Amino acid sequence: MLKSPVWNPGGRMLGVLGGMGPLAGASFAYRLAQLTPARTDQEHIPVLLRNDPRIPDRSSSRLNGGTDPLPAMLEGMRFLERSGSDCIAIPCNTAHLWFDSLQSEVTVPVMHIVECVVEDLHRQGIRGGKIGIMGTPATLELGLYQQYLIQAGYDPVVPSQTEMQASCVPAISAVKANRVDAAFAPASHGIAALERRGAQAVVLGCTELPLAVPHHRRAEFGLVLTDSIDALALSVLERFYAPEAVVLAV
Amino acid sequence: MLKSPVWNPGGRMLGVLGGMGPLAGASFAYRLAQLTPARTDQEHIPVLLRNDPRIPDRSSSRLNGGTDPLPAMLEGMRFLERSGSDCIAIPCNTAHLWFDSLQSEVTVPVMHIVECVVEDLHRQGIRGGKIGIMGTPATLELGLYQQYLIQAGYDPVVPSQTEMQASCVPAISAVKANRVDAAFAPASHGIAALERRGAQAVVLGCTELPLAVPHHRRAEFGLVLTDSIDALALSVLERFYAPEAVVLAV
Numbered sequence: 471m472l473k474s475p476v477w478n479p480g481g482r483m484l485g486v487l488g489g490m491g492p493l494a495g496a497s498f499a500y501r502l503a504q505l506t507p508a509r510t511d512q513e514h515i516p517v518l519l520r521n522d523p524r525i526p527d528r529s530s531s532r533l534n535g536g537t538d539p540l541p542a543m544l545e546g547m548r549f550l551e552r553s554g555s556d557c558i559a560i561p562c563n564t565a566h567l568w569f570d571s572l573q574s575e576v577t578v579p580v581m582h583i584v585e586c587v588v589e590d591l592h593r594q595g596i597r598g599g600k601i602g603i604m605g606t607p608a609t610l611e612l613g614l615y616q617q618y619l620i621q622a623g624y625d626p627v628v629p630s631q632t633e634m635q636a637s638c639v640p641a642i643s644a645v646k647a648n649r650v651d652a653a654f655a656p657a658s659h660g661i662a663a664l665e666r667r668g669a670q671a672v673v674l675g676c677t678e679l680p681l682a683v684p685h686h687r688r689a690e691f692g693l694v695l696t697d698s699i700d701a702l703a704l705s706v707l708e709r710f711y712a713p714e715a716v717v718l719a720v
Numbered sequence: 721m722l723k724s725p726v727w728n729p730g731g732r733m734l735g736v737l738g739g740m741g742p743l744a745g746a747s748f749a750y751r752l753a754q755l756t757p758a759r760t761d762q763e764h765i766p767v768l769l770r771n772d773p774r775i776p777d778r779s780s781s782r783l784n785g786g787t788d789p790l791p792a793m794l795e796g797m798r799f800l801e802r803s804g805s806d807c808i809a810i811p812c813n814t815a816h817l818w819f820d821s822l823q824s825e826v827t828v829p830v831m832h833i834v835e836c837v838v839e840d841l842h843r844q845g846i847r848g849g850k851i852g853i854m855g856t857p858a859t860l861e862l863g864l865y866q867q868y869l870i871q872a873g874y875d876p877v878v879p880s881q882t883e884m885q886a887s888c889v890p891a892i893s894a895v896k897a898n899r900v901d902a903a904f905a906p907a908s909h910g911i912a913a914l915e916r917r918g919a920q921a922v923v924l925g926c927t928e929l930p931l932a933v934p935h936h937r938r939a940e941f942g943l944v945l946t947d948s949i950d951a952l953a954l955s956v957l958e959r960f961y962a963p964e965a966v967v968l969a970v
Contacts, residue, residue, distance in 0.1 A: 517769070
């Protein structure tokens with residue numbers, strides 16, 4: 471398993487392999503700009519976002535033998551490198567099931583979203599204990615987060631099959647269908663179920679989920695939430711700017 | 721003055737010359753995805769967003785002899801065309817002061833944001849009368865909106881110099897400095913001043929201004945607001961999908 475290399479702070483442009491989904495890709499670009507300690511346009515990080523939603527569905531491919539998304543993702547990676555990206559971020563958790571192939575396709579460093587979430591848990595003061603994971607069925611069933619969390623000394627807690635069908639699955643589908651408001655109820659149901667099992671923090675481990683649980687409603691939950699979009703953005707910023715300059719997620 | 725040509729609906733990808741500012745560029749990509757009548761990722765429009773904030777400031781160049789942003793913008797246009805864009809959108813009103821040069825640089829159609837705002841006024845049922853304009857000093861002083869609105873049969877109303885300094889200028893600067901919450905008060909002051917002069921609708925004619933006046937607070941104003949980010953997104957969608965499928969701005 472490759473580790474995300476450290477980005478050279480002299481780097482010129484961040485490439486973003488988006489479109490998985492398009493709202494998550496755009497939201498990542500938005501949060502990256504919003505979390506940047508900049509006073510003028512010119513102080514922001516140059517970003518090239520390839521928000522191409524034609525990439526076949528990642529979950530269907532892994533779980534139901536659907537069309538393989540890897541060729542389309544590799545084409546995107548090559549395009550971003552060819553266009554001058556010094557580092558690439560992929561705001562889609564499920565896509566990280568193909569991380570090693572994606573990193574091998576390019577010579578520039580690729581950020582790993584799960585490592586960024588672990589960095590965010592540290593940033594929020596959580597260094598051990600039970601961590602709930604929400605994500606797509608493929609992310610959960612193939613253990614993308616579990617292996618990283620165990621390696622980092624955490625105890626991962628996952629939703630049951632029934633909870634998945636009542637929480638993560640409808641919340642993610644609602645965001646993908648542009649019914650963001652309808653996503654809050656199932657997402658909060660999922661968070662509550664993980665809290666009942668002792669989770670002290672819950673990972674919103676699919677880039678649709680942070681859109682389901684808007685920032686202004688996060689204080690309603692009695693536990694720490696780590697948002698994979700913001701975690702990716704903050705880790706990018708820490709590599710580009712001095713870490714002490716980076717503001718915490720609002 | 722060139723007119724935006726109609727985009728061939730068979731087009732494959734929308735190029736976006738963003739970064740002016742970066743929050744506005746990302747917000748355009750976000751609103752385009754959010755306003756799209758899609759049920760799955762794959763039904764969205766493929767977008768390539770070049771969110772490069774290194775383009776020199778447009779207002780300073782036009783009003784104070786600052787560095788010319790045109791070479792950087794032309795480089796961006798050529799990049800977007802070379803990368804397969806079938807149509808280009810520029811979510812920055814002030815950049816449209818260079819529209820003819822930008823359109824001449826590429827063979828693909830470029831959407832004109834001011835035409836999109838006029839389309840949005842029609843969409844909202846405003847076909848004549850006094851229209852207030854908010855924007856950067858360069859946009860206002862060089863008459864970007866005024867000429868289009870007069871041509872379309874409207875009576876443009878602009879803020880006084882004092883009102884500009886108390887409303888548009890601080891609201892735009894606050895958004896560019898990532899202090900979005902601090903932008904609401906000056907922006908609403910500007911809207912109220914234009915309403916007092918008889919405007920029945922106000923154009924948020926700088927792509928930072930829609931961020932200053934969030935969607936959930938727009939009902940507080942007793943007049944129609946037209947948002948240049950949403951107007952550009954809706955006009956793109958009308959060219960890509962059948963117009964009747966396009967939802968109105970939420």
